[in-house]
Amino acid sequence: MRRTARLLTGSALALGAAVLASAPAYGGDTAVLEVYPSAAVPGSQVTVNTAACGAEGAAAGDASAVGAGVFVLAPSTHEQDAIGQFRVPPGAQPGTYEIVAKCSGGRHTTVTGDLTITLTAAKDQTQPRGSVKTGVGGALGPDPVKTAAGVAALAVAAAGGTWLLHRRLRADGI
Known part of the structure; x- marks a missing residue:
C-alpha cells in the first residue's frame, strides 16, 4: 500500500511540474x-x-500567403501597439492563412496570426422568412378562414365535453 501511495505521489508531482512548465506566462x-x-x-x-x-x-507585415503582399505596422498610441492594414485581394480563395509581422528597431520578434477567408460575410447573410408548411396553420396563417373553422371546431368540442361531464356528474348524484 505504501509503495502504491509513493508511486502515485511521484506521478502527481511529475505531472504538476510538466503542467507548470508548459503553462503560458x-x-x-x-x-x-x-x-x-x-x-x-x-x-x-x-x-x-x-x-x-x-x-x-x-514592424514589417507579410500577408503574401493570402496574396496581399507586404505592409507596414506603425507605432500608435492605442495600447502602445504597432498597427497596420492591408486589403484582401478580390481573387483570394476561401481558407485560413497565416499573417506574419516581424518587429524592427531593437526587437527582432516575429509574431503570427490567422486570417480566415470566406465567400460570404456573416453580416450579409439573409435570415429565413415566412411560415413553415405544417398543415396546422397559425394565428396569422396563410388562410384565416381555415384558422377560424379550426377554432370553431375546438370550441364545439370543448363545449360538448363540458356538457357530457356535467351530465355524468348529475347522474351519479354528486
Missing part, C-alpha cells in the same frame, strides 16, 4: 498578432496589431 506575454476581422471576404480591408514590438517599435 500571463501578464507579460504580448507576442501575438491580432487580426481584425479574423474572418474576411475577398476585397475587404483587414487591420492587424501587436504589442510585441514595444511602444516605439514598428
Whole structure:
C-alpha cells in the first residue's frame, strides 16, 4: 500500500511540474498578432496589431500567403501597439492563412496570426422568412378562414365535453 501511495505521489508531482512548465506566462506575454476581422471576404480591408514590438517599435507585415503582399505596422498610441492594414485581394480563395509581422528597431520578434477567408460575410447573410408548411396553420396563417373553422371546431368540442361531464356528474348524484 505504501509503495502504491509513493508511486502515485511521484506521478502527481511529475505531472504538476510538466503542467507548470508548459503553462503560458500571463501578464507579460504580448507576442501575438491580432487580426481584425479574423474572418474576411475577398476585397475587404483587414487591420492587424501587436504589442510585441514595444511602444516605439514598428514592424514589417507579410500577408503574401493570402496574396496581399507586404505592409507596414506603425507605432500608435492605442495600447502602445504597432498597427497596420492591408486589403484582401478580390481573387483570394476561401481558407485560413497565416499573417506574419516581424518587429524592427531593437526587437527582432516575429509574431503570427490567422486570417480566415470566406465567400460570404456573416453580416450579409439573409435570415429565413415566412411560415413553415405544417398543415396546422397559425394565428396569422396563410388562410384565416381555415384558422377560424379550426377554432370553431375546438370550441364545439370543448363545449360538448363540458356538457357530457356535467351530465355524468348529475347522474351519479354528486
